[in-house]
Amino acid sequence: MDFDPFLLRAFVAVQSLGGFTRAAERLHLSQSAVSHQIRRLEEQVGVALLVRTTRSLTLTEDGEDFLRHAEQILRAQDALAQRFHRSPVTGAVRFGVPENFIGDRLPSLLARFARLFPAVRLDVTVDTYLALRAQVDGNALDLAVTLSLDGDQGADLLRQTRFVWAAAQGFDLAVHAPLPLAFAPKPCMHRQVGTDALDQAGIGWRMAFTSPSQRGLRAAVQAGLAITVLPQExxxxxxxxxxxxxGLPPLPDASFRLIWNVSGKTSAAEALxxxxxEMSAAPLEGH
Structure with a gap:
């Protein structure tokens, strides 16, 4: 028995809105057309689904059971339509993102965007915060995620964070020894935040490990070779x-923000x- 989804929507609308008049308004049909659809549905099912009086409209026992199945069918149909909807958005987006912004979820984000907007060409650059900012300013990127200490005028807030001092569980500092640090080469925001805080606090330090690779820096810290500065997550x-x-001094709060090219926002870039x-609002796994 195949049910016409238009009849199912009419039935759900009548029940949820409490009558034919409001359902007709919602469906942009006449009241008589909605009544006709409900009659057709009941004839197809072979039982009464609604009990109508001059003052009320209620579901029969069969109607309650039918409603549950009808809602499930319509939800599945809507999900299917959304999944294979082809967006009219076209063009290209040049997007910059730091390696540590959303971790392992970046591939799923990019895959979802490609699925929802197949006519958009997405060019992704993974780089440091400062390099991405320079590329946006130089018209090499349309938008990019950066980390800001004070907030940017015109930049969209994605997620708040704070810097922390991070070390291995078994890290041990010798008495009177300068603090060993692990950072990327200059210019590096993590490095600047950490060394500025130490200098202001009068704490001696030495650069024990330098690498442009986030993986390399984390390996050095995990090995107990040095301390570093990271966003908490x-x-x-x-x-x-x-x-x-x-004696480590406190570190500032920060925020991940989305900066835009001054040339304007395209519909494709706004979709991304x-x-x-949406993804930034969801908590990161393990945090």
Whole structure:
């Protein structure tokens, strides 16, 4: 028995809105057309689904059971239509993102965007915060995720975070020894935040490990060779927060923000920004 989805929607609308008049308004049909659809549905089912009086409209026992199945069918149909909907959005988006912004979820974000907007060409650049900002300013990128200490005028907030001092669980600092640090080469925001805080606090330090690779820096920290500065959610297995230990000074709060090219926002870029905002609002796994 195949049910016409238009009849199912009419039935659900009548029940949810409490009558034929409001259902007709919702469906942009006449009241008589909605009544005719309900009669056709009841004839097809072979039982009464609604009990009508001059003052009320209620479901029969069969109607309650039918309603549950009808809603399931319509939800599945809507999901199917959404899944294979082909967006009219076209063009190209040049997008920049730091390696640590949304971790392992970046591939799924890009795959979802490609599925929803197949006519858009997406060019992705993974780089440091400062390099991405320079590329946006230089018209090499349409939009990019960066990390900001003070907030940017005109930049869209994606997620709040804070910097922490991170070390291995078994890290040990010798008495009177300068603090060993692990950072990327200059210019590096993590490096600047950490060394500026230490200098202001009068704490001696030395650069024990330098690498442009985030993986390399984390390996050095996990091995107990040095301490580093990270956004709190970037801590990995084997790392702990050591704020306040060894005389370490407090570090500032920060925020991930979306910066835009001054040439304007295209519909394709705005569609990507919406997906970024949705994913940023979801908590990262393990945090």
């Amino acid at each position: 970037d801590l990995e297995l084997g790392m702990i927060v050591v704020d306040g230990r060894y 920004a919406q997906l970024l905002a």
